[in-house]
Amino acid sequence: xxxxxxxxxxxRPSQATKVLALVFISVFAxxxxxxxxxxxxxxxxxxxxxxxxxxxxxINQLIEQTWKEFSLKPSQDATDGEWCRRIYLDVIxxxxxxxxxxxxxxxxxxxxxAELVEKLLYDDDYTEEFARNWTTNWTNLLIGRTGGTxxxxxxxxxxxxxxxxxxxxxxxxxxxxxxxLITATGSTTPGAPEFNGATNYLVDKVNEENxxxxxxxxxxxxxxxxxxxxxxxxxxxxxxxxxxxxxxxAFFRQTRAFRGxxxxxxxxxxxxxxxxxxxxxxxxxxxxLFYELRNGLVKIAFPxxxxxxxxxxxxxxxxxxxxxxxxxxxxxxxxxxxxxVNRIWGHFLGYGFTKPVDDLGPHNIPSNPELLDxxxxxxxxxxxxxxxxxxxxxxxxxxxxxxxxxxNNEKDDPLLGQPPRFSHFYLRQMRAEELYExxxxxxxxxxxxxxxxxxxxxxxxxLQQFSTAFGTDEGDETTTFNGTIPQxxxxxxxxxIREATATGKGGLIDQLARNSKMSAKQKIEYLFxxxxxxxxxxxxxxxxxxxxxxxxxxxxxxxxDIWWVVLNxxxxxxxx
Numbered sequence: 001x002x003x004x005x006x007x008x009x010x011x012r013p014s015q016a017t018k019v020l021a022l023v024f025i026s027v028f029a030x031x032x033x034x035x036x037x038x039x040x041x042x043x044x045x046x047x048x049x050x051x052x053x054x055x056x057x058x059i060n061q062l063i064e065q066t067w068k069e070f071s072l073k074p075s076q077d078a079t080d081g082e083w084c085r086r087i088y089l090d091v092i093x094x095x096x097x098x099x100x101x102x103x104x105x106x107x108x109x110x111x112x113x114a115e116l117v118e119k120l121l122y123d124d125d126y127t128e129e130f131a132r133n134w135t136t137n138w139t140n141l142l143i144g145r146t147g148g149t150x151x152x153x154x155x156x157x158x159x160x161x162x163x164x165x166x167x168x169x170x171x172x173x174x175x176x177x178x179x180x181l182i183t184a185t186g187s188t189t190p191g192a193p194e195f196n197g198a199t200n201y202l203v204d205k206v207n208e209e210n211x212x213x214x215x216x217x218x219x220x221x222x223x224x225x226x227x228x229x230x231x232x233x234x235x236x237x238x239x240x241x242x243x244x245x246x247x248x249x250a251f252f253r254q255t256r257a258f259r260g261x262x263x264x265x266x267x268x269x270x271x272x273x274x275x276x277x278x279x280x281x282x283x284x285x286x287x288x289l290f291y292e293l294r295n296g297l298v299k300i301a302f303p304x305x306x307x308x309x310x311x312x313x314x315x316x317x318x319x320x321x322x323x324x325x326x327x328x329x330x331x332x333x334x335x336x337x338x339x340x341v342n343r344i345w346g347h348f349l350g351y352g353f354t355k356p357v358d359d360l361g362p363h364n365i366p367s368n369p370e371l372l373d374x375x376x377x378x379x380x381x382x383x384x385x386x387x388x389x390x391x392x393x394x395x396x397x398x399x400x401x402x403x404x405x406x407x408n409n410e411k412d413d414p415l416l417g418q419p420p421r422f423s424h425f426y427l428r429q430m431r432a433e434e435l436y437e438x439x440x441x442x443x444x445x446x447x448x449x450x451x452x453x454x455x456x457x458x459x460x461x462x463l464q465q466f467s468t469a470f471g472t473d474e475g476d477e478t479t480t481f482n483g484t485i486p487q488x489x490x491x492x493x494x495x496x497i498r499e500a501t502a503t504g505k506g507g508l509i510d511q512l513a514r515n516s517k518m519s520a521k522q523k524i525e526y527l528f529x530x531x532x533x534x535x536x537x538x539x540x541x542x543x544x545x546x547x548x549x550x551x552x553x554x555x556x557x558x559x560x561d562i563w564w565v566v567l568n569x570x571x572x573x574x575x576x
Contacts, residue, residue: 055378055392062371063398066421073408075401075424080105082402082576083113085533087394089430089575090348091120093133094437098529117394121387128452131169134386136433137347138164141221142181142201149460154203154257154270156188161456163197174340174384175331178222182327189269199272203257206272210289211252219248222330224339224360225306246291246301251326253277253289254317274323277315287315305329335360337376341389342366345375348393350426351414367419398422403576430573433459439567442530444508509563513555520548524562531566 067074078086084104088096096104104116120126139147139160148157167177186196188203205213219225254277260268279287281300288300302313303322309329312320330336338360346352353366366372375392382388393399401424405412409423420426430438436459439445508530512523524544528536536544544562551558566572 053392053395055375056395058374059371059392059396059398062368062374063396063422066368066371067423070412070421072412072421072423073406074397075404075406075409077400078402078425079534081529081533083400084116086399086425086575087113087116087120089434089438090394091117091133091390092126092129093136093434094129094441095531095533097441098526101529101533113400114395117391121390127169131165132452133433133437134168135161135164143204147204148200154188154259155200156190156197156269157200157460158453159188159190159195159197160200161197162190163200166197168386171385171387174379174386175336176384178336179327179331182218182222182330183321183324185271185273187269187271192269194271196272199270202252202255203270203272206252206255207257211249211255214252214255215245215249218330219306220358222339223306223333223335224342224354224358225335226356226359226361242291242293243299243301244304244306246289246299247304248306250289250301250303251322253287254315254322274317274321276317277322279315284315286313288313305333306335307333334376337380337384338372340384341375341379342372344386344389345372345393348390348399349420349422350428351420351422353420355414355419367421399425401425403427425576428575430575434575435573442508442567444511509556509559512559520545523559524548527559527563527566531563531572532569 066072077083081101084101085095088094088100104112107115109115120130139157142164143155143157143160147153148155148160167180180198181201184196184198184202186194186199188197188200189195190197202214202218205211205217208214254274255272256275257270257272259270276284277287278284280289286302288302290298291301292298302310303326304310305326307329311322311325314320339358342352342354342360343357346357351357353368353372354360354364360366375389378392379385379389401422403425405424409421412418412421412423414420414426512518512526515523518526521541524541525535528534528540547561547565548555548558551561
């Protein structure tokens with residue numbers, strides 16, 4: 001069971017409490033198995049929710065068409081509590097408070113889902129959290145979780161986050177955001193002359209092995225094309241050629257990153273700038289680059305887009321700015337909206353239409369190509385409005401389904417190598433950032449947070465410990481729990497859980513223990529709703545009451561035992 005911090009010292013649970021807690025955990029497991037057993041599921045009306053939104057209706061039509069083709073029957077709809085928890089996690093990166101949960105579940109209006117989506121996306125009360133969540137997601141995509149943390153890194157993580165936070169708060173269109181990231185020039189550091197936070201995306205990539213990272217990352221993120229394998233040879237499994245890689249690479253050859261400016265003596269903040277490219281043969285009017293085939297033959301490449309579109313071969317920036325032309329081609333390419341839709345669909349549904357989500361090459365057939373193409377066209381027609389795309393997805397039928405599989409859709413399991421058909425909601429574990437924010441909300445620690453900068457600094461410190469504890473042997477960045485023993489031990493004994501279950505004055509446990517207007521049952525139900533967004537089952541309530549009664553001489557410790565077990569269930573760390 002581990003130790004818990006209690007008023008400045010460590011508290012070791014009694015042997016009786018240990019046994020009761022283990023029984024409590026087993027009840028959770030038994031309850032989960034019962035709920036997952038299709039024979040024991042109650043029948044429910046699973047007819048699609050009526051909506052005036054034509055995009056949602058079309059999504060439902062195309063998804064239901066797939067279910068029919070593969071003889072799949074969808075799971076019943078998720079409960080209000082499950083859907084509410086899901087939407088808060090996916091849109092703003094944390095679980096709902098008890099007050100937020102109660103407001104939604106007690107609402108009897110037929111359009112309450114649409115109203116909650118609109119509130120989370122457009123209400124001023126949630127703008128900061130929305131921007132924080134998507135800033136986190138895209139910071140990790142653009143520069144990685146550890147980007148800018150190394151001492152000699154040219155990346156300024158704060159600058160990257162500031163640019164993204166402002167962009168998401170203002171609902172900047174995705175084509176504009178992409179154009180700015182690809183074409184950015186200026187300083188990476190807030191407060192420095194010519195500060196432009198967007199420069200942090202490419203600043204460490206353009207100088208790396210002839211802009212190899214810039215070429216691969218930009219193609220993968222914004223076009224959904226995995227071109228990195230063709231740097232040295234033609235792709236063995238698809239039609240991408242080595243020539244195409246180097247033609248794409250030529251677009252980045254006018255770009256350089258360097259240090260200097262504010263603190264010249266130690267290099268100062270990094271800058272990203274455009275400069276003339278003379279070409280590897282020395283002819284700036286036809287600025288070429290060389291690459292070698294596997295047979296030793298050397299060939300020449302110029303900037304040519306993946307669709308064959310060419311630009312002026314000049315290396316003079318004032319004649320043709322290659323990055324600017326490339327950015328225009330990216331946002332006008334049919335690959336761009338498909339790549340964005342595929343990635344965002346994958347965020348909300350657990351899987352994109354392709355695996356991996358950033359590989360849309362001709363060799364990788366989407367699981368629902370008609371739906372992918374439809375959403376891409378609508379996203380483009382709607383001027384790449386990110387919030388609109390979110391609305392269509394989260395109000396659709398597949399997003400509303402329960403994660404509990406039935407006998408009629410148990411084979412719809414991408415973990416078995418099958419293409420996702422979205423006949424039930426796919427379980428997935430919280431990202432580390434979601435866990436952090438959810439614990440703060442569940443324990444009411446978020447009520448006393450400092451400034452935005454202080455919040456991010458504290459979170460980044462915790463995430464570094466998390467990454468260190470859960471990193472793979474290869475040093476990969478870890479963003480979710482995977483159920484390994486080290487992760488379980490960190491959850492059981494980690495400092496964050498100790499703080500979450502602390503009984504200090506003014507904390508959640510102390511407030512509940514002192515509340516004489518609430519019965520023992522109501523206090524237990526509050527903890528379940530705070531952590532799991534639902535009330536306990538009868539079996540769980542009976543075991544919780546036993547824990548409560550075992551420590552009735554000290555209500556704070558009794559509630560701490562129950563709260564500790566709730567936070568350490570798989571149900572808490574899963575998005576379901």
